Amino acid sequence: MSTHPDYLAHYRGLLVLVTGAEGFIGSTLVEELLAAGARVRALCHYKPYRERGFLAAYEHDDRVEFIAGDVRDANVVDNAVSGVDIVFHLAALIGIPYSYQAPDSYLQTNVIGTHNVLAACRRHSVRLVHTSTSEVYGTARVVPIPETHPLQPQSPYSASKIAADSIVMSYWHSFGTPVAICRPFNTYGPRQSARAVIPAILRQLHAGQREIRLGSLSPTRDFTFGTDTARGFLAIGASEEALGLALNLGTGNEISIGTLVDKLIRISGHDARVVLDDTRLRPAGSEVERLLADNTEVKRLTGWNPEISLNDGLARTWEWITTAPVHAGAPSYAR
Structure with a gap:
């Protein structure tokens, strides 16, 4: 149980829109809501085969209304926002490597899509919680990283998110649109796509591979379990003090990728060794070497506090990998 459950009670009886609802974090947030x-309106990326992603179990649940569409379509977004009490905007293109190949797609989805959501929230007088990312900080100049840290676009993905964050804040300053920015550090856990480092390693171990192929082992990351991140969204969405602010969601602890893989090998109980793979390295100047959250402000303003330790969270993720070995994985456009 959370030590600060009052922000959960805030959502009782509300109609909440979640964009990118069928993805990893989005579906976890829906379940927490x-x-x-709460009742949930789930905006899911249109697919002709009606795939609901991780919300398939709620297909016939009266508490969940599905809308198929794309945040790049202003009409779809406007219809989705109409009549709701609050919007959690998670829909985005998020794969950093693909952003090197298709930067225009990231601008269209992450920037134009966010503007469509903002304009609809302004039109309908609806509060917005926008999803940012710790990647906007780039390689840390100071640690732990406060929200006042300079923003450094070290990939097309991070540049698109910096632009989206700026547009969100412009609506707060220009129009008084009630907005808050949630800036998660590295979220992990069951349902995460195999493109991410933790499930990628665990899937290799589960498949019995003796060599784990990775890029750089020196970068450090601040890993937050999925349900903790989802609760952080809810805490920020319920806080009047969070309006007009960007708030970090992280544990305040860091671990290097090299140490992480050693820990994952031990948790799996398998024998494996790490093999460095140059094809997995980010372009020179693009690798973010260190991410460590200063979560002081979000704790002070909202009462949120991460509850799942890294060891516990990794064990839960390993259990998910081994007991449900076939997963479609979260789509690249949904968190």
Whole structure:
């Protein structure tokens, strides 16, 4: 149980829009909202085969209304926002490596899509919680990283998110649109796509591979379990003090990728060794070497506090990998 459950009670009886709802974090957030007594309107990326991603179990649940569409379509977004009490905007293109190949796609989805959501929230007088990323900080100049840290676009993905964050804040300053920015550090856990480092390693171990192929082992990351991140969204969405602010969501602890893989090998109980793979390295000047959250402000303003330790979270993720070995994985456009 959370030590600060009052922000969960805030959502009882509300109608909440979640964009990117079928993805890893999005679906976890939907389940937390339902547990808190909310009704959810789920905007999912249109697919002709009606795939609901990780929300398939809620296909016939009266508490969940599905809308198929694309945040790049202003009309779809406007219809989705109409009549809701609050919007959690998670829909985005998020794969950093693909952003080197298709930067225009990231601008269209992450920037234009966010503007469509903002304009609809302004039109309908609806509060917005926008999803940022710790990647906007780039390689840390100071640690732990406060929200006042300079923004450094070290990939087309991070540049698109910096632009989106700026547009969000412009609506707060220009129009008084009630907005808050949630800036998660590295979220992990069950349902995460195999493109991410933790499930990628665990899937290799589960498949019995003796060599784990990785790029750089020196970068450090601040890993937050999925349900903790989802609760952070809810805490920020319920806080009047969070309006007009960007708030970090992270544990305040860091681990290097090299140490992480050693830990994952031990958790799996398998024998494996790490093999450096140059094809997995980011372009020179693009690798973010260190991410460590200063979470002081979000704790002070909202009462949120991460509850799942890294060891516990990794064990839960390994259990998910081994007990449900076939997963479609979170789509690249949904968190």
